[in-house]
Structures are given as C-alpha cells and as structure tokens.
Amino acid sequence: MNTPTCSLGIDFGTESGRAVLVDVSNGEVLASHVTPYAHGVITERLPHAESNSFVPPDWALQHPQDYLEVLYRSIPAVLQAAGVSAEQVIGLGIDFTSCTMLPVDAAFEPLCLKAEYSNHPHAWVKLWKHHSTQEETDLLNRITLERNEPWLKRYGGKISSEWMLPKCLQILHEAPEIYRDAAYFIEAGDWIVAKLIGQLKRSGCMAGFKSFWHEAEGYPAPDFFAAVDPRLQSITDTKLSGEVVPLGNQAGTLLPHMAARLGLTPGLPVAISMIDAHAAVLGTGVCTPGKLVMVMGTSTCHLMLSEKEICVPGISGVVKDSIIPGLYGYEAGQSAVGDIFAWFMKQGIPVQIIEEAAKAQMSVQDWMERLASELKPGESGILALDWHNGNRSPLDDAELTGAIFGMTLRTRPHEIYRALLEATAFGARSIMETFRNNELPVHELYAAGGIPQRNRLLMQIYSDVMNMEIKVADSPFTPAIGAAILGSVAAGEAGGGYKTIQDATAVMGKTKSGVFKPIPEHVSIYETLYKEYSTLKTYFGEGGNDVLKRLKRMK
Numbered sequence: 001m002n003t004p005t006c007s008l009g010i011d012f013g014t015e016s017g018r019a020v021l022v023d024v025s026n027g028e029v030l031a032s033h034v035t036p037y038a039h040g041v042i043t044e045r046l047p048h049a050e051s052n053s054f055v056p057p058d059w060a061l062q063h064p065q066d067y068l069e070v071l072y073r074s075i076p077a078v079l080q081a082a083g084v085s086a087e088q089v090i091g092l093g094i095d096f097t098s099c100t101m102l103p104v105d106a107a108f109e110p111l112c113l114k115a116e117y118s119n120h121p122h123a124w125v126k127l128w129k130h131h132s133t134q135e136e137t138d139l140l141n142r143i144t145l146e147r148n149e150p151w152l153k154r155y156g157g158k159i160s161s162e163w164m165l166p167k168c169l170q171i172l173h174e175a176p177e178i179y180r181d182a183a184y185f186i187e188a189g190d191w192i193v194a195k196l197i198g199q200l201k202r203s204g205c206m207a208g209f210k211s212f213w214h215e216a217e218g219y220p221a222p223d224f225f226a227a228v229d230p231r232l233q234s235i236t237d238t239k240l241s242g243e244v245v246p247l248g249n250q251a252g253t254l255l256p257h258m259a260a261r262l263g264l265t266p267g268l269p270v271a272i273s274m275i276d277a278h279a280a281v282l283g284t285g286v287c288t289p290g291k292l293v294m295v296m297g298t299s300t301c302h303l304m305l306s307e308k309e310i311c312v313p314g315i316s317g318v319v320k321d322s323i324i325p326g327l328y329g330y331e332a333g334q335s336a337v338g339d340i341f342a343w344f345m346k347q348g349i350p351v352q353i354i355e356e357a358a359k360a361q362m363s364v365q366d367w368m369e370r371l372a373s374e375l376k377p378g379e380s381g382i383l384a385l386d387w388h389n390g391n392r393s394p395l396d397d398a399e400l401t402g403a404i405f406g407m408t409l410r411t412r413p414h415e416i417y418r419a420l421l422e423a424t425a426f427g428a429r430s431i432m433e434t435f436r437n438n439e440l441p442v443h444e445l446y447a448a449g450g451i452p453q454r455n456r457l458l459m460q461i462y463s464d465v466m467n468m469e470i471k472v473a474d475s476p477f478t479p480a481i482g483a484a485i486l487g488s489v490a491a492g493e494a495g496g497g498y499k500t501i502q503d504a505t506a507v508m509g510k511t512k513s514g515v516f517k518p519i520p521e522h523v524s525i526y527e528t529l530y531k532e533y534s535t536l537k538t539y540f541g542e543g544g545n546d547v548l549k550r551l552k553r554m555k
C-alpha cells in the first residue's frame, strides 16, 4: 500500500484559514480544508461585549479563538480525508497575514480573552488592514526622517500604517493600561507557533518586513524609540523581545496536549512562520531572481527575489533571507484588490442582475465576469483608481480613496466592474515599473492566491495591461503549500523532508501548464489607458490635488 510522507501547511488569510496535507515526494495536495473565521473581520462591535463596545471607524480586529479553530477543525479534517496517519506527517508550517498583531500575557494568553480586558478594543487582534494608526504613522515618519534613520530606505522611504510599530504606538497612546499589561506584542503567526510549541520564536520574515528588524543590525537603537516616546525606549528588549529566527528553521516541536487535540504526533517539527504572500512564492515554485509573483486575494502582494539589496522608493521593503535563504526578498503591495470587487458586489449590483445570475446558476461575481468579458478595452469610457483601501505601493498612502471617472447616464454595472478590474491591473503595472526602474528587471510574471483561479477575464486583463505572459500557480492554496514546504524543511532530510527551502520548493511548488498571453490589440489600448491612469495617479495621489484626502477628513 502507498503510504506517502506528508507535510502540513496551515494558511491564515483575512477571512478564513486552511490546512493542506501535501505529499513531500511530489507536492501533490492529498487533502485540503477551509475553516472560515466565525467572527470574520470585526469592524463594528466587539464579540460578546456590552453595547457600549463599538469598534471605532477604520479599525479592523479579529478574534484569536477563530485562528485556533482553524487548527482544531482543519487539521483533523485533512488527516481524515486523506486517510493519513499521524506518523506519516513529518512537519508542520504556518503562514499568516502580517502585520496582524495582538497583546498577550507572559504565558502567551491573548489579553482580549481575559474578562478584565474583553471590553477593550485595544486588547483584541489588530488585523493587517487596521488603518486607524495614521497619526502614529505620521509621527513615526517625521521622527525617522528628522533623525535620518539609515534603515528607512530599506522600507521604500516611508513607514506604513499597517506595520507593528504604529499599532504598538496607538495602543500606548490610546490605551496605556493595555500597553502596560501586555507582556508581548506578537505577530499572530508567531502566536500560533507559540501555542503549538510553547515558546516564543519570532519569524525573521515577519520581523524583517513589519518590525524593522535586520539580520545583521537587529532592531533600530533604543534612542530612536525613545525619540518617538520615552515609554518606548526598551520596547525591543521587553514587549517585542524573543529570539528572531530566520526562515527555513525549526521553531520547536509540537506540545503533547496540542498533538492530542490535533491528532498529530507529539514532538512533530514546527517551522518558523512566514508572511502569507511570501509563502505563496514557494508554493508557486519560484526561488530565483527576475520573477515577479503577484499574490492576489483580498489584497495583492508583489514579491521579487534578487542577489542584490536595492533600496527601492515606494515599495514595502527588502529583507535578506525572508523568502529564500541567501537572496533578498522584496515586497510591494496593493491594499485592496479582491476587496474592491467584494465591495462592488455588495454595494453596486442591482437586483435584476442578481436575479439573472441566479437564473444562469452562476455566482454574481462569475455572471459579472461573463458580462464584462463581452466589452472591449476602452469601450465603456470609464477609468478607475484602485485606492478604496488606500495605496500601499508605490505611494504608501493609506489616506487615499478610490475614484471612478467617465460615467454617464448610460453606464452599466458590468462596465464599472470591468473598470475596477482594470484599475487593479494598472496598479499592479505601476508596481512592476517601480521595480524595473530601480534595477530589478522583471522577466517573468506569476499569479497566485485565490483570484487567479476564479477569474480568467481578470488574468487576461493583467496580461494585456502588463504586456507579459502570466503563469498561474497550480493550486488555489498556494500559500498553504508554501507553509507545507516550510514544514518539510523543519523536518529536515533526516526527518524525511528537505535540507533547504530551494530543494523543497523545486519539488513541491508548481504552476499550471498553460499561460495567459497578451492580446496585441488590447495591449495598445491599455497602453493609452495606463497613461491616463498615471496622469490621474500623479494628480490625485502625488500632491497635484489632495481632494481625496480632504473628503476623507470631512467624514
């Protein structure tokens, strides 16, 4: 009987978590299981709290118990579905959205799960897209620039409101008692690892991209933190303390009580966690420079590898060993892509279209894709800016908002839908050009994540707008496969896995056989539309006219 050797990969996304069980000998996914987060993204009211516990505007919280449920439900489910015994599983890897962070006590218990703090919004998990830290971010950017901090250039020249320090500083400003009582502020990916192994081991990938940690220099010096606020001076020795471990290492081994709960073997190697989008690079099989991987879901992250450290303005960051040991990993991003389509599905679709979709036995999103496919590029005369959740790269400005131009009394919903798809493609192209203009050539384009599997029109538009072929990751669960790759490396050769991430990625990461190819007539029309997009980007996003920000402030 065939008894495959397997690795478990657990991917924690924005709305749900999933487990995959992967055969380490060939990368075949033997079983997968998704557990939606029961509390989803918390934007209005705290769970189980009194009516006075409203969540303020621009906040995005999560419930840590939802993450544990992913382990408790999805791991036993994949073992059972694949008919695999605990002994056949050699390692476990985790990937998580980032910076998704929470305050915990010294035993890693989330403060929000304690009765005395559960009514306090600041005790809960702050999701990566918790965007209410602009005041703190502005302060951090001002101090960093005034002090000419040398590390800022590695982060595109600007600190993002999505990162660890703005979130910690917001807690200090608005809830000093939570700041005081938290033993640690911890990335949710590191928290899951701590729950599994009983120790705090911080991910070098997450600390590097989201907490200013550098493999040679460590964190910025205490006097930088003190200049921001004297109470922050020792933060890296206290609330951000804990060994930072480079990717590709074992974090520790599975605690007996967790093994019993999950149906796994005590002592199972558990890998250091990785940012979700970065894990998708591995799952796509990419481990060399010159290849841009777009990980397209709620948001899109754009990942590149290089032998050189180049400080590219406007990108999220460059961190050595963060994706593939020995290479520099680069990240840029669009803070909303699928989220924009989800917004339009919810707010912009008339009942008549919903009924048409139901009649055709299609989801509304699939029905809209079909209608939009019948349009030619430029036919609707509509152009949109994809900033509904701010612009992460290359403008790094969470205060920007989306816009749609060129509407008339005849404009139809599927025309707006197509313009939104195109806007995200223009946003992606502006990121690719940022890399190219900074000595990071892009020779190949890859797409991973949930969306490329679901929307062929979108992928064709991206290929036309970027004028490049696009290879699509084989599985809808690419980040989870990347996590399973980390699990196989945590096991090591002696444990039946792989010695290096490169070795494991070469076998376990995959793309589909076909590619999306640019259609020449579309390419030239999109070239014109992209120029118009760039003009609007400069005008509304780079100081020509700050009307979008002024409107936002009036809200």
Ligand SMILES: Nc1ncnc2c1ncn2[C@@H]1O[C@H](COP(=O)(O)OP(=O)(O)O)[C@@H](O)[C@H]1O
Binding pocket: 013, 014, 015, 016, 296, 297, 298, 299, 337, 338, 339, 340, 341, 342, 365, 366, 369, 449, 450, 451, 454, 455, 458
């Ligand atoms: N057919 C579709 N076309 C475009 N976007 C889609 C489609 N179906 C779902 N989406 C979007 O995909 C996003 C979820 O992406 P996914 O990769 O599954 O999850 P996550 O971002 O949480 O990892 C949602 O924002 C949703 O709007």
Ligand SMILES: O=C(CO)[C@@H](O)[C@@H](O)COP(=O)(O)O
Binding pocket: 013, 014, 015, 096, 097, 098, 099, 128, 275, 276, 277, 296, 297, 298, 299, 300, 301, 331, 333
């Ligand atoms: O910001 C990052 C990575 O740096 C992502 O975790 C974040 O955009 C969320 O990713 P998803 O869109 O949920 O896959």
